[in-house]
Amino acid sequence: MAIAKAERLMNLALCLLGTRRPLSKRELRESIEAYVEAFRPTDASAGSDESFNRMFERDKDDLRELGLVIETVENLDGEVGYLARRDSNRLPPITFDAEEAAALGVAARVWQQARLAGAASGALQKLRAAGMPEAEEAYEERPSALEPRIPVHEAAFEPLMLACRDRRPVVFDYRKSSAARPEQRQVEPWTLECWRGHWYLAGWDRDRGAERVFRLSRITGRVRSRSGSFTAPVPDVSTVRETVESWAGETATRTALIRLRSGAGYPLRARAASVRAAGPDWDELEIPYGHGLDAWLVEFGPDVVVVEPADLRADVMDRLRAVAKG
Numbered sequence: 001m002a003i004a005k006a007e008r009l010m011n012l013a014l015c016l017l018g019t020r021r022p023l024s025k026r027e028l029r030e031s032i033e034a035y036v037e038a039f040r041p042t043d044a045s046a047g048s049d050e051s052f053n054r055m056f057e058r059d060k061d062d063l064r065e066l067g068l069v070i071e072t073v074e075n076l077d078g079e080v081g082y083l084a085r086r087d088s089n090r091l092p093p094i095t096f097d098a099e100e101a102a103a104l105g106v107a108a109r110v111w112q113q114a115r116l117a118g119a120a121s122g123a124l125q126k127l128r129a130a131g132m133p134e135a136e137e138a139y140e141e142r143p144s145a146l147e148p149r150i151p152v153h154e155a156a157f158e159p160l161m162l163a164c165r166d167r168r169p170v171v172f173d174y175r176k177s178s179a180a181r182p183e184q185r186q187v188e189p190w191t192l193e194c195w196r197g198h199w200y201l202a203g204w205d206r207d208r209g210a211e212r213v214f215r216l217s218r219i220t221g222r223v224r225s226r227s228g229s230f231t232a233p234v235p236d237v238s239t240v241r242e243t244v245e246s247w248a249g250e251t252a253t254r255t256a257l258i259r260l261r262s263g264a265g266y267p268l269r270a271r272a273a274s275v276r277a278a279g280p281d282w283d284e285l286e287i288p289y290g291h292g293l294d295a296w297l298v299e300f301g302p303d304v305v306v307v308e309p310a311d312l313r314a315d316v317m318d319r320l321r322a323v324a325k326g
Helices: 005-018 025-031 033-038 046-065 098-110 116-129 134-141 157-166 237-248 266-271 293-298 310-325
Strands: 071-074 080-083 170-174 183-195 198-205 210-215 219-225 254-261 274-277 282-289 304-308
Touching: 005 025, 005 033, 005 046, 025 033, 025 046, 025 080, 033 046, 157 170, 157 183, 157 198, 157 219, 183 210, 254 266, 266 282, 293 310, 304 310
Parallel strands: none
Antiparallel strands: 071 080, 170 183, 170 219, 183 198, 198 210, 254 282, 254 304, 274 282
8 A cells, every 4th residue: 555645755854864874865765665665676667766766856855845954965986865964954942931931821721622722732731841931830820710712612613724724715605694595605715713702714705706704603514625726815914804803893984873772782882982861761872883783783682773874774674584584
């Protein structure tokens, strides 16, 4: 059975790092199992040699791209050999002050439910073994009333996180809050953002030819990966974050006037620019009006009435009708 490329590269890297003298192609071909299996002596021919040379050159280039420093040395007989000296491939010591180490400790504890939990814990353990400052350990031992968490309940989070990392297009079914049925969306994922306890995906919507933001809780079914590369440029991370906040309703561009039942809607009252009585059972509030406010207002049901603007009132009515039909 053919040996996987990752294992072949690892064996080649270990062989080059473990030798004290340069090894020729012939010696590497006879020493590494993947090469022995792929190019057996019974198959030796000019074609076989050419195939091995092409594979070896690709493997050597891949290792160099990964950061391994491989030296090419010619001996007195004119034969070319290869080795990777350990002193040339040793990373400098990693040092952190107490504040940096404490921040890393907090970050490692944040991820509790996602795939990053194991990686974060493993990285922290390696840093401790390498001499993490004692101040970080003292920091962790101090009792704290607050334990940082980033909740991840949506099944779509992990495949989308990997797609963002690997720059792979995805396809998923998405149900808008104003629609009764989900529709398929083809997206080039950029980044994931957590806002007010909900996760959002920012990316390029191929069907609409524009950037869009999707709330993960409204993704239904499985997220499917697609082959090929991105067709639109990926913007700067800070720009994407601002886009997520804007589409999620964080960025206010206008002011809305709503009536709120007395004793209800405290999150709305916290955002209000002004509050005044509007009868025995109602108050009038002026609140910042950005994208996504209509979806938020619907959550308060009969306790909220939109006075103005008219387009916001119409959006809220449309959403309520869609909910009633569903």
